[in-house]
Amino acid sequence: MDAFASEQPPVRHILSSSQFDRAFLDYLYTLTTTIRRFxxxxxxxxxxxSLLPHKRAMLYFTQPSTRTFLSFQSACHILGITASEIRDASTSSERKGESVEDSLRTFSSYVDLIIMRSPIARLCERIATMLDETPRPVPIINAGSGPDEHPTQALLDIYTLARSLREMGGIEGKTICMVGDLKRGRTVRSLARLLTNYDGVKILFASPPSFRIADDLRQDLSASRFDFEETTDFAGAIAAADAIYMTRIQDEYEGDNAGAQDYHRYHLRAEHLPMLKADCAILHPLPRRDELDPRIDQDPRAKYWRQERNGMWVRVALLTILFGIDDRVQLPDL
Amino acid sequence: MDAFASEQPPVRHILSSSQFDRAFLDYLYTLTTTIRRFxxxxxxxxxxxSLLPHKRAMLYFTQPSTRTFLSFQSACHILGITASEIRDASTSSERKGESVEDSLRTFSSYVDLIIMRSPIARLCERIATMLDETPRPVPIINAGSGPDEHPTQALLDIYTLARSLREMGGIEGKTICMVGDLKRGRTVRSLARLLTNYDGVKILFASPPSFRIADDLRQDLSASRFDFEETTDFAGAIAAADAIYMTRIQDEYEGDNAGAQDYHRYHLRAEHLPMLKADCAILHPLPRRDELDPRIDQDPRAKYWRQERNGMWVRVALLTILFGIDDRVQLPDL
Amino acid sequence: MDAFASEQPPVRHILSSSQFDRAFLDYLYTLTTTIRRFxxxxxxxxxxxSLLPHKRAMLYFTQPSTRTFLSFQSACHILGITASEIRDASTSSERKGESVEDSLRTFSSYVDLIIMRSPIARLCERIATMLDETPRPVPIINAGSGPDEHPTQALLDIYTLARSLREMGGIEGKTICMVGDLKRGRTVRSLARLLTNYDGVKILFASPPSFRIADDLRQDLSASRFDFEETTDFAGAIAAADAIYMTRIQDEYEGDNAGAQDYHRYHLRAEHLPMLKADCAILHPLPRRDELDPRIDQDPRAKYWRQERNGMWVRVALLTILFGIDDRVQLPDL
Structure with a gap:
């Protein structure tokens, strides 16, 4: 771990899944698995x-969220970090006409870390850049930025994939089927980009035509010579998959919901279970609606509930890295 | 205490006042009194x-509440438990169409205990049953379930009664007058049921005819041969009482408010004080409106403010029982 | 410090800036500077x-606030105090018709300190008086009471002035220019009153005619023979000032906004910087709107961001005084 620490540049902010390479992912996941033993x-x-009780974090979540919020809050609590929260801009100074830059700089006066979720694309980058020019910069974590990115979700998704597939040799060479609203789901974007770090992976994107992946993602994947296929053959795709990543319609964002009426053809139901591979891992970032049948919860291939809890532990690991105490996590004989 | 622990089945959830017997009540109250000395x-x-700093609790309060919320939150803090909260379903994933079962299972991924208050009757039982079938069940505490039950309120009411009447020999054989909106007040239901654990108690239910106790409670009390009387004679009832339990009109629930215009005849005012027994204990679950005159606050028979603080200590005691550390509370020489 | 503690009456509540004398200010600021070293x-x-982990505080903020809230919350956390919060009266018992006195007395049942911000003038005094008559009084801190007072803001403003001017011999004899909505800005009222503790200070009040200071403040300052001047000559005033205190239009309060159209003539812009004294300190209670140009942030004379962080430390110092542990702050060799 010291070796890693000396070779890698320190992580100042967590803004985009594109900032992580394979070495970082491997390190992060080893660290996460260690932490879970505690x-x-x-x-x-x-x-x-006892590691970080002298630190304070701000959870600035102006976009509705339950699980990402609670997952980060719990991760803070696990490390002794005191977490403050702003969840409603109407109780805040923004109502008095303050700029978002001033609001965030204010938070940085009182805390040591800002975890932010916002409907505004690239706001995290803007704030991180602004704070880096002040005398008291604090790290920023992107906990979801509009339709844009959700890097920690992608990190926990990959961790869950790696854990679920570890007896089959890991993620390398596997076929991952991503289903649903692939156009607007930010987790899909972040996850697909991170998967390019693994050799021989193929992604099957199964969706109604109107919910296909966005052009920029398609171009990025093509440019990196990544193997992927877009299909409307839901049944064929899930049968071929080593892992299935289900997603819901993101209809809280504005835009075209045409195609929603075909969406039910892309629902995973208990009736599909016999068609899946015996070791297939079923993931979902949750919350779900009708696209994932609760009767599947009992099937051993359903990994989404432990995926949720994994998220908390991956975030604990990220916090130790951000505060530079990851080397204190590996205790002998604990 | 060990004796108790070995004889009693462990308490997994706190869902209904009907789950408590007299042995449990006696044990709980001794424990509470011990804890207050700390x-x-x-x-x-x-x-x-130092007892439970490694535990995290979720306060899921989708129904407005101040004192029950703060009382539980403070009880958590007293034991070192970190408390998260959801008080507004609009900031949560339920807005994204998630089922309440999925939401609660999500909370259970991050915390070790869920304390819930909800307008939905019997939701607590449903959730407790659901969680008991998952690999990571956590205890559920019912902190008020619609018009249904409010078991911890009843526990603190009885504790306050027992403390207030202890120089008169305790609750046994006493006449308790319950006044107000007896039809919809869930505290009345839970409290009356718990009082059946004490011998020789008589309850006088004083209310306008339209606010009489509900049929199911009447039938339950009759079936257990419990001594009670329903009356519209407010003055007679309070004069006969060893303890008076005032309640407010529950007009936040839908339903008939006919009778509200007679309600002022069931208000306890400073003018009534000379009519009461010298040792009569006056309780109220609070909040109050006009039914309980603030000028009574100074009278030594007014017990409602300490009743409120007792609630916090009873809840601390319950938490130690739920987490199985009640045997660590009795320290020598502390 | 012991000397001070034995001579001064203990501080029970923090309600108004008029309760502080020069000896208290000097003591508080020495304490604050010591605490910042920690x-x-x-x-x-x-x-x-480790000083106050056995204490619990309630932040009762029914008026929107970000920085005062976070500043107090962080101050609590720094001392180990657990902070609960009520930020929205709609989640509370006041919706059930409870009086504000009963609500606050309820809070006092569960916590050891209440920090309150309310749109109701003099509510803090009323609550402090009410609680002092109960068996379990807790201290009250006024964190802003309507258009009335904001004493802790004034304390941190003076601390920042004193720190910024310390190489010029401190606040004594200096010219302080206060700019903006002087009529309704409660920080202006509290700060001007506190400045009367310093000899030889002159205040220049620069504002549109319709935003001049209120009659009562003018009379108070005149009665104490304090040197002040009201002017519409913004450029002249800022050029003469050793410190400039900018404020925004308080249009969240009802009342006349006539004069707002002249307000832009009282904005401090980067173009004004060459006109200011070389050591002039620029303060602002924040949040700002257009009256203070963000390009000024980089100028070394801009003190408002550290003023914000100073607020947290001044509040930590106040909390140690309220809980009577200020004598434990001065540790040798820490």
């Missing part, structure tokens, strides 16, 4: 809490 | 905080 | 956190 005992948990 | 010193409070 | 190390921060 959860097994009261002593382990108390040790984690 | 509040007298900085060392005592620091010891309590 | 921020330099993990050990210092951990020591501060």
């Amino acid at each position: 959860d097994k005992s009261r002593e382990g948990l108390n040790y984690l809490r | 509040d007298k010193s900085r060392e005592g409070l620091n010891y309590l905080r | 921020d330099k190390s993990r050990e210092g921060l951990n020591y501060l956190r």
